[in-house]
Amino acid sequence: MATTLLLGQTLSFDDNPFTAGLGAVRHHSTGAILLRDGMIVEVGDASDLRARHVDCTVVDHGDALLIAGFVDSHVHYPQTGIIASWGKRLIDWLETYTFPEEMRFGDADHAQLIAGMYFDFSLANGITSAASFCTIHPESVDAYFTAAQARGMRMIGGKVMMDRNAPEGLRDTAQTGYDQSKALLEKWHGVDRLGYAITPRFAPTSTPAQLQAAGALWAESPTCAMQTHLSEQREEIQWMKELYPDHPDYLSVYEQYGLTGAGAIMGHSIYLTEREITALAATGSGVAHCPTSNTFIGSGLCDVRGLMQRGIPIGLATDVGGGSSFSMLRTMAAAYEVGQLRGDSLHAAELLWLATQGAADTLRIGDKVGNLVAGREADITVLDLSSTPVIAQRAARADDIWGALFPTIMLGDDRAVRQVYVAGRPMMPAKGHQMLPDA
Template sequence: MEDLLIGQTLAFAADPFAEGPEAARHVSRGAVLVRDGKIAVTGDAVTLRAAHPDARVHDYGEALISAGFIDAHMHYPQTGIIASWGKRLIDWLNTYTFPEEMRFSDPAYAAEVAGRYFDLALANGTTTMASYCTIHPESVDAFFTAARERGLRAFAGKTCMDRNAPDGLRDTAQSAYDDSKRLLEKWHGVDRLSYVITPRFSPTSTPAQLEALGTLWSEKPTCLMQTHLSEQHDEIEWVRSLFPDARDYLDTYERFLLLGPGAVFGHAIHLTERERDRLYEVGASLVHCPTSNTFIGSGLFDMAGLMAQGQRIGLATDTGGGSSFSMLRTMAAAYEVAQLRHVALHPAQLWWLATQGSARALRIEDRVGNLMPGMEADIVVIDLASTPAIAQRATRAGDIWEALFPTIMMGDDRAVRAVWVGGKPVAPAERT
């Protein structure tokens, strides 16, 4: 059976950072035909409805139909501590993160939090996510089990730490390699799941552990590798003290074979020129986490400069250092951070970052992140008049961007009218 989704549609034929807003393809009364879990055809509603009279019709009126959001960097174990008060990065880890992550040795607790996280993410229109788990293999099993039950495309890995962490949250170089390899072989490529090799960051891994994980990545190059890079100045100084022979922060990964096309670096705010050039040269990905960067006072990501250089950049909530599960709120924060750097990001650029940009960062842009034929049917339907404040602003709009921007800046889960995953409607239930 085919499903025909009708409403305004938004897709991208190119990168709006390179081509401008004209890279977007907006149809004011468009339609998306879904068949066998994929987008079969897109076009205008009248034509597709006539061509497919037996399809089940889902008419969303003036709502916007888009590819689902992709959260390229988050920590599902921090779901319960989101919006914890008043700490910088290292204090935040010690005060909130590490005590909470200790609890994930309990499979039942891990499963409970994983289910809660996915319900919150889906309610906000996020259909693909890349998560750090904890050092406990049980936390990885819980995440992937919950994602598989919901039919999601999801990325995750066991977080590896063998120093500068409390008792109960440290593994070893050997156990990090062994556990990661076993989990990788168990989950990578199962349905829509992908394993990611995951050293937390250089300060919590000895050179021996980084070397072991670099070896594993060399053995399993189809996986991604995710970690953190240059989030705060005091973190960078800490790295310098721990790796006195390294040229810079990036070199603490590069020297252990943890730099390459599948590397995904969260934050990347305070980069040196060598780091920027080397990241571009190897085709690594950077992930902007704006609500986190402002919440814990990390700094202002150089979106314009890095995009001008041709870097591969995604967008992320960084739950729970980030202060929202919503990619709408994350887009708004990205806009605000760019404004502080005297750059006004266009709504087309913000939307692209949360969909196709994040898909590129995770190297799945040929599968998700765009409303095009052949793509997996992960779709979000956005009400562009979800609250009175947004509605009164949207009525003044002269084009799609003026109509969409108020939802980017003021929208929340109330704007998410429907979510489709793998061609099937899921929570939240369709709202009328």
């Protein structure tokens, strides 16, 4: 069995810092992670692990910080090519940029090209798992999972179901949406490290018949995820009310059709009523917080701490391409800024939780990835906490790990990602670490 010892600073969680405070965090300034066959075997002090495990390959990352690989709880990989498109509100943005781009994904070659590009960009930014919307085309799903499988990644995705309020060529039907989703689910769900997500885009682009079909499919395959959008913009909510006039609120539409519960990932969830918050908590439905897209498209400010305090699972998300960055560091910075605008200062530990264990829990893969603990899969991101001169001079003043990490969160980008391990396998060219001979 191949055994590797990674050296560097390590940071992991014993509990949720939103509820348990900084005592929930375990930091080793001279730490080590023992890997074997793609799994984390042990995390602890470097001198102790080196003394007890002498017959292994040692990779020394110096003073870099080793954390769990980032988990992106809500993304649209087909929108990779239209990221940072200028100046639209949600519905205009969909019609002007998103729908024309998604029309191209019936071409398997185009889907494969963009899927490969998306995974390369994500890995370069330390993202090792994600839940992505594909398009209505089965080819887009096959391309996504094929690319993920080739890289050995734990990924979730699904065919968008959309049978109204979309252009010709981007609509399925309640029946074809069900049939194609079921066939893709049976083809990919549970294969290697892949998981399927039943994916109605959002209530305005699905008829009641299609939402009913989506709910039926989820009931038949409850180990899958279910992903959609909820209360992103006020205009969207008004549109939903016009289409579903008999419902008291947005979430009640999904409730009626069996689309809430553990494994449900509600993108955005900004303008929630008290009843909706109570229902999300009661059903165990999760929220994907998308701060860069919420500011870029002008949607609003999600009450992350308030939802967390109600026991709602929350994960951070880039929401590419409405989100304006593939960087989870930039996404954490945006989450901090959104919190500040709400009068709530999120701590670096809380931001990191949202980007790792919190997101993994929201996707129901938190027992597999999202934390550096024994028994988890060895998805690991290595951060250089002095990746630029500006960050380096600020980190040099730090009194503790948080003072050293926070500048990288606020100012960092892909240059801070020194290495990424997927199931224990390095995915990037060697950058700033030293391979030591076997002891």
